[in-house]
Amino acid sequence: MNTLASFFTILIYPAGLTLILFGMFYEWIDRKLVARFQNRAGPRWFQPFADAVKLLAKEQIQPGIVNPYLFFALPIVAIAGASTAALYVPLMGFTPPSSFSGDLIVTLYLLSLPTMCVGLAGWNTSSRFSLIGATRALTQLFAYEAPFMLALLGPALVAGSWQIGEINEYAQTRWLILSQPIGFIVALIGLMGKLELPPFDAPEAETEIVAGALTEYSGRGLMMFKIGKSIELVVGLTLVSAFYLGGLSGIGSFLLKSVALLFLMSVMQTLFTRFRIDQTVGLWWRFGAILVLAQIVVIILWKGYMP
Amino acid sequence: MTANSPQLWEKVIDKVRTWARLNSIWAVHFNSGSCNGCDIEILATLTPRYDVERLGIKLHGSPRHADVLIVTGPVTRQARERLIRTYEQMPEPKFVVSVGSCSISGGVFEGCYNVGGSVDEVIPVDVYIPGCPPRPEAIIDGIIQLLADLQGGKPRPVVRPNVAAELPS
Numbered sequence: 001m002n003t004l005a006s007f008f009t010i011l012i013y014p015a016g017l018t019l020i021l022f023g024m025f026y027e028w029i030d031r032k033l034v035a036r037f038q039n040r041a042g043p044r045w046f047q048p049f050a051d052a053v054k055l056l057a058k059e060q061i062q063p064g065i066v067n068p069y070l071f072f073a074l075p076i077v078a079i080a081g082a083s084t085a086a087l088y089v090p091l092m093g094f095t096p097p098s099s100f101s102g103d104l105i106v107t108l109y110l111l112s113l114p115t116m117c118v119g120l121a122g123w124n125t126s127s128r129f130s131l132i133g134a135t136r137a138l139t140q141l142f143a144y145e146a147p148f149m150l151a152l153l154g155p156a157l158v159a160g161s162w163q164i165g166e167i168n169e170y171a172q173t174r175w176l177i178l179s180q181p182i183g184f185i186v187a188l189i190g191l192m193g194k195l196e197l198p199p200f201d202a203p204e205a206e207t208e209i210v211a212g213a214l215t216e217y218s219g220r221g222l223m224m225f226k227i228g229k230s231i232e233l234v235v236g237l238t239l240v241s242a243f244y245l246g247g248l249s250g251i252g253s254f255l256l257k258s259v260a261l262l263f264l265m266s267v268m269q270t271l272f273t274r275f276r277i278d279q280t281v282g283l284w285w286r287f288g289a290i291l292v293l294a295q296i297v298v299i300i301l302w303k304g305y306m307p
Numbered sequence: 308m309t310a311n312s313p314q315l316w317e318k319v320i321d322k323v324r325t326w327a328r329l330n331s332i333w334a335v336h337f338n339s340g341s342c343n344g345c346d347i348e349i350l351a352t353l354t355p356r357y358d359v360e361r362l363g364i365k366l367h368g369s370p371r372h373a374d375v376l377i378v379t380g381p382v383t384r385q386a387r388e389r390l391i392r393t394y395e396q397m398p399e400p401k402f403v404v405s406v407g408s409c410s411i412s413g414g415v416f417e418g419c420y421n422v423g424g425s426v427d428e429v430i431p432v433d434v435y436i437p438g439c440p441p442r443p444e445a446i447i448d449g450i451i452q453l454l455a456d457l458q459g460g461k462p463r464p465v466v467r468p469n470v471a472a473e474l475p476s
Contacts, residue, residue: 042360050330053323054328057324
């Protein structure tokens with residue numbers, strides 16, 4: 001029975017099918033909103049699904065120069081990392097299916113796994129565009145990862161726990177966006193950097209470097225990387241809205257808060273143009289990291305003086 | 308059931324596959340020697356006014372991601388090898404749309420010392436869109452015709468004999 005339950009957990013809910021469908025749904029909302037902001041009709045509701053099926057049915061070309069094991073394993077590792085991260089977050093407002101003390105750190109590491117896979121994939125395929133894309137993706141990883149982590153550390157410090165479920169319960173009593181606005185902004189923009197959304201899409205800038213690290217990927221591999229990114233989007237939105245927007249107590253609040261967050265992200269995607277990679281790094285380390293560090297110092301002092 | 312007639316599940320999967328192909332067309336744009344007129348019209352097709360994303364059409368940079376190769380202009384001697392290479396880099400199933408009079412017949416460049424001829428002398432072409440340059444509406448209509456052909460299961464074109472190699476150098 002236990003095996004059956006774990007199979008259900010892995011294949012249907014919360015990892016697996018539900019997560020993939022949710023990811024596609026959110027990707028569609030994002031594309032539709034951006035299209036509406038640009039005064040276009042936008043894609044139809046089944047567009048991400050049609051894209052995924054079409055890519056599945058296409059030929060997968062393996063370039064002659066690559067290491068074949070790495071070439072086929074990397075997309076699988078990327079999608080697996082993103083889906084495993086979903087086990088520790090309160091997806092759809094339910095208690096996380098798996099939880100232990102310190103799972104916040106594990107989730108953050110699992111969430112950065114797809115980006116590392118993209119970097120390795122770019123290095124492995126060794127086309128000049130994918131190499132530049134991989135370098136940029138990894139540079140950007142080093143830029144946003146620390147501020148994003150620090151931004152999620154604030155609620156953890158206030159709640160006095162490293163467990164996502166407990167922080168979620170603590171956040172339900174008060175909206176941490178009011179007491180830690182800097183952390184919220186940095187976490188939101190960090191999420192955009194993580195997902196390589198428009199202001200931070202230098203790693204896959206198609207006007208300069210074709211398609212970045214995934215230039216040589218086609219068919220199934222490309223589809224898995226894309227779905228991995230959609231899953232990352234859902235998990236990241238869940239994390240940020242659980243920590244800052246008053247916690248997730250049910251499906252209603254999950255949908256409302258994560259879609260509101262997605263709306264904010266689409267607005268910013270439309271407003272800003274692409275940053276150069278040095279501008280991205282400068283923005284994170286000169287402003288993001290320092291502001292968040294200052295806020296964390298304030299939180300620690302506050303906790304020390306007013307227990 | 309005999310081995311030749313397709314099973315039910317095969318038919319269903321085939322239907323889903325065709326549906327997905329019809330609704331998600333990623334294109335890559337190749338200029339094989341055009342005067343840039345057709346390229347501007349293709350860019351106009353992608354603008355918010357015509358918004359081809361509502362049909363699932365998206366322009367991608369990498370030929371590895373693309374389903375449709377949009378070729379403009381006559382094939383010059385220098386572009387010929389690159390055109391073939393770009394075509395070969397695309398994963399199956401792939402389609403070619405040739406846009407503009409020059410890509411169909413050579414147009415005003417017919418007989419130039421540096422021009423090899425039309426696109427279909429080099430790679431198999433599925434849809435021809437005439438015009439100098441064709442309007443964005445015409446380009447969208449051509450792609451819709453490609454979709455209709457796909458749905459009807461029209462036989463794919465075959466590669467014609469290469470006459471570009473026979474031209475005097």
